[in-house]
Amino acid sequence: MWAIAPREVHVWLTTLSISAARLASLTTSLSEDERDRAQRLRRHAERNRFMAARGVLRRVLASYLDAAPADVRFAYGPMGQPTLADAGSSPDIRFSLSHSRDLLMLGFAAGRPVGVDVEPVRPLAHREAIERRVFTPRERRSLAGVPDERRLRAFFNGWTRKEAFAKATGHGMWATMGRVEVSLDPEDPAAFLSVDHSAAAAARWTLFHLEPASGFLAAVASEGSDLTLSVGELEPDGLEELTRRPAAPEAGK
Numbered sequence: 001m002w003a004i005a006p007r008e009v010h011v012w013l014t015t016l017s018i019s020a021a022r023l024a025s026l027t028t029s030l031s032e033d034e035r036d037r038a039q040r041l042r043r044h045a046e047r048n049r050f051m052a053a054r055g056v057l058r059r060v061l062a063s064y065l066d067a068a069p070a071d072v073r074f075a076y077g078p079m080g081q082p083t084l085a086d087a088g089s090s091p092d093i094r095f096s097l098s099h100s101r102d103l104l105m106l107g108f109a110a111g112r113p114v115g116v117d118v119e120p121v122r123p124l125a126h127r128e129a130i131e132r133r134v135f136t137p138r139e140r141r142s143l144a145g146v147p148d149e150r151r152l153r154a155f156f157n158g159w160t161r162k163e164a165f166a167k168a169t170g171h172g173m174w175a176t177m178g179r180v181e182v183s184l185d186p187e188d189p190a191a192f193l194s195v196d197h198s199a200a201a202a203a204r205w206t207l208f209h210l211e212p213a214s215g216f217l218a219a220v221a222s223e224g225s226d227l228t229l230s231v232g233e234l235e236p237d238g239l240e241e242l243t244r245r246p247a248a249p250e251a252g253k
């Protein structure tokens with residue numbers, strides 16, 4: 001069984017590019033509604049990535065809960081946030097999932113909300129229009145002051161940080177964008193600047209910056225202060241054994 005200390009946040013990274021046999025084995029733990037949802041995804045690659053991600057999530061949760069992966073039960077919030085159905089049980093594990101292309105990022109904490117988001121840094125069509133929707137006037141002024149060579153990274157810093165907060169609170173991306181302000185310039189430390197216009201409320205949250213793979217930026221948001229992050233990689237070939245051969249995440253980045 002794995003454990004998370006009260007002020008720890010764990011992140012696990014793995015690839016969703018796995019063999020058909022590995023996928024078949026992960027899929028055995030999925031619930032009926034997860035299989036139905038997979039069947040509704042039209043694109044083959046998307047369907048496989050969804051099933052693989054849920055299979056890995058179940059295995060890691062099972063390791064924290066000392067349960068079988070198929071026995072993990074999810075409930076869903078009004079905006080689609082998955083949580084453990086047996087909320088309030090001990091240990092009170094909270095989690096968040098983000099995938100981008102073949103990269104899966106999972107975040108876990110005990111007794112405190114956690115949200116993760118990973119994005120590839122890529123040029124975007126209509127970036128200015130998106131910036132107007134995503135960033136507050138203060139953030140747009142800050143973005144305008146970032147030199148061109150750091151601008152795209154600043155945009156994705158902002159995007160992932162706000163989305164990590166949205167994931168932690170479960171409210172949904174667009175409802176959250178105007179509620180939270182974050183640091184953007186890659187030269188500045190990752191930080192929440194305001195939550196609901198309050199710097200004091202922002203200080204009750206912690207934000208971590210990660211570069212989980214070349215060309216990707218990620219953020220981890222969790223409620224509380226003096227938190228430490230540890231990041232580990234999961235080998236797809238070792239997933240079968242997760243619940244039997246637990247390993248602690250490596251030291252944080």
Ligand SMILES: CC(C)(COP(=O)(O)OP(=O)(O)OC[C@H]1O[C@@H](n2cnc3c(N)ncnc32)[C@H](O)[C@@H]1OP(=O)(O)O)[C@@H](O)C(=O)NCCC(=O)NCCS
Binds near residue numbers: 079098117171
């Ligand atoms: C889900 C959402 C947070 C962003 O997801 P994304 O960047 O496209 O994809 P990611 O891989 O980073 O995250 C998706 C995962 O977040 C989780 N998730 C979904 N809704 C969530 C919510 N409201 N809060 C927290 N986590 C959520 C799920 O685990 C999902 O993966 P799964 O469906 O495979 O289990 C975003 O679409 C959202 O805010 N949805 C809520 C409803 C909403 O606002 N809809 C309008 C979207 S345009």
